[in-house]
Amino acid sequence: MTIVACSTPPGISGIAVVRVSGKNSIEKVSSFIKDSPFNKKTPLSKICFLVDKDGVAFDEAVVTSYIGPNSYTGEDLVEISCHGNPKIISKIIDLAVDVGSRLAEPGEFTKTAFLNGKLDLSEAESVSSIIHSMSIVGVKAGVKNLKGGLSEKIKLIKSNLISLVANLEFNLDISEEDLQPDLLESSEKTIKNVICWLEKCIITFNETKMFHSGASVVILGPPNAGKSTLFNCLVDKNQSIVTNVEGTTRDVVEKNIDINGLPVILKDTAGIRKSEDLVEKVGIEKSFNEARDADLILVLNDPDKTFNDGKHIHIFNKSDIEKPDGNYDILISAKTGNNVEKLKKVIYKSLVQGKAHDTLLTSKRQCLAVESSLKHIKEAYSLLVGENSLELLVEDINRSIHFLDEITSKTTKDDILDAVFSSFCVGK
Numbered sequence: 001m002t003i004v005a006c007s008t009p010p011g012i013s014g015i016a017v018v019r020v021s022g023k024n025s026i027e028k029v030s031s032f033i034k035d036s037p038f039n040k041k042t043p044l045s046k047i048c049f050l051v052d053k054d055g056v057a058f059d060e061a062v063v064t065s066y067i068g069p070n071s072y073t074g075e076d077l078v079e080i081s082c083h084g085n086p087k088i089i090s091k092i093i094d095l096a097v098d099v100g101s102r103l104a105e106p107g108e109f110t111k112t113a114f115l116n117g118k119l120d121l122s123e124a125e126s127v128s129s130i131i132h133s134m135s136i137v138g139v140k141a142g143v144k145n146l147k148g149g150l151s152e153k154i155k156l157i158k159s160n161l162i163s164l165v166a167n168l169e170f171n172l173d174i175s176e177e178d179l180q181p182d183l184l185e186s187s188e189k190t191i192k193n194v195i196c197w198l199e200k201c202i203i204t205f206n207e208t209k210m211f212h213s214g215a216s217v218v219i220l221g222p223p224n225a226g227k228s229t230l231f232n233c234l235v236d237k238n239q240s241i242v243t244n245v246e247g248t249t250r251d252v253v254e255k256n257i258d259i260n261g262l263p264v265i266l267k268d269t270a271g272i273r274k275s276e277d278l279v280e281k282v283g284i285e286k287s288f289n290e291a292r293d294a295d296l297i298l299v300l301n302d303p304d305k306t307f308n309d310g311k312h313i314h315i316f317n318k319s320d321i322e323k324p325d326g327n328y329d330i331l332i333s334a335k336t337g338n339n340v341e342k343l344k345k346v347i348y349k350s351l352v353q354g355k356a357h358d359t360l361l362t363s364k365r366q367c368l369a370v371e372s373s374l375k376h377i378k379e380a381y382s383l384l385v386g387e388n389s390l391e392l393l394v395e396d397i398n399r400s401i402h403f404l405d406e407i408t409s410k411t412t413k414d415d416i417l418d419a420v421f422s423s424f425c426v427g428k
């Protein structure tokens with residue numbers, strides 16, 4: 001079956017790209033190209049006229065053919081770079097469907113590439129992370145994995161564990177006195193190294209997942225503290241309403257900003273106070289909910305609260321007209337902008353503790369698999385130091401290997417595949 005989809009976003013654009021993949025895709029597309037120069041033997045890129053059934057040209061486009069397996073999907077593939085008029089795009093898709101293609105599902109081109117062995121699962125996921133990542137750091141991590149960064153590392157860890165299992169199994173089959181003298185010592189070393197690497201993987205993922213999906217930063221505090229003024233100052237725009245009337249902000253106002261390359265989803269909230277106003281009460285409840293799920297909370301002008309949990313920054317605002325009434329991490333004036341640049345640095349430092357560039361995992365799914373693998377290898381370690389039976393030890397190491405396999409696996413259950421590829425865009 002041949003699949004077809006537009007790979008560029010809907011709407012008017014200079015150029016749009018329609019892709020057709022599958023057996024006979026080249027013949028099928030040729031049926032609506034004037035004097036088609038394409039064949040199944042040689043890949044080709046050419047400017048062509050696209051013609052309707054009546055033979056009249058409806059666009060001039062650059063058409064590129066790829067011959068499977070040397071294509072993105074691993075099968076014959078044609079990319080049509082046409083003018084980005086939605087009418088032209090749907091005409092091409094209609095003509096492709098008329099000659100026996102069907103509309104592609106989201107992510108189906110990449111899924112086909114995976115099923116044809118062009119990419120393993122972690123590499124396919126990196127395509128999604130390259131497209132969706134909210135920062136260039138996240139994009140770079142995706143590209144590293146597209147080139148097999150994570151797969152290579154997993155392969156190496158796996159081969160260490162497989163040799164360990166082989167060695168242990170060999171020693172299971174021989175008599176006690178013939179046991180390799182340093183068996184336990186060398187096994188312990190291998191297992192410790194694997195534990196160390198897996199732990200590092202999880203820590204860096206947790207520290208850097210914000211580079212992919214953004215960090216949620218909530219501004220919280222009493223009414224009139226200047227939360228909306230600070231919000232506007234950080235987003236560089238008069239977006240949130242500022243007045244000297246308490247209870248002005250009721251709904252959560254949010255905006256994506258960039259702090260030193262880190263994508264931040266900044267949220268302005270209703271001031272916390274006892275209120276009888278129903279709408280304001282709902283707003284205050286929303287403020288608490290946002291704060292609970294936030295990566296970082298900026299607490300403004302609240303002398304009663306001091307926090308030392310790394311999740312709060314205690315800020316004194318209006319330092320241009322008032323003296324601080326308690327202990328604060330930083331003094332600012334949202335109105336004049338004084339110390340706001342310094343606050344940005346404090347925000348960045350509170351969110352990014354480690355080295356963002358070290359990350360290898362790009363999805364929650366990968367992280368869960370690493371966590372399960374770590375759990376079993378840790379169990380293996382306790383069995384080893386507790387001098388328990390080698391059989392049990394081997395069992396746990398094998399389970400640990402199984403979860404590593406899930407990260408890159410070429411043979412994966414359908415539900416996992418569906419979950420991975422449904423997050424893609426149509427046409428990728």
Ligand SMILES: Nc1nc2c(ncn2[C@@H]2O[C@H](COP(=O)(O)OP(=O)(O)O)[C@@H](O)[C@H]2O)c(=O)[nH]1
Binds near residue numbers: 229243320332
């Ligand atoms: N002098 C001074 N006034 C401020 C500052 N920040 C906010 N304000 C004023 O305080 C009032 C309340 O500000 P707003 O941002 O609406 O407070 P919110 O209720 O916490 O959102 C407004 O009149 C602001 O102009 C500041 O840093 N200095």
Ligand SMILES: [Mg+2]
Binds near residue numbers: 227228270
């Ligand atoms: Mg406000």
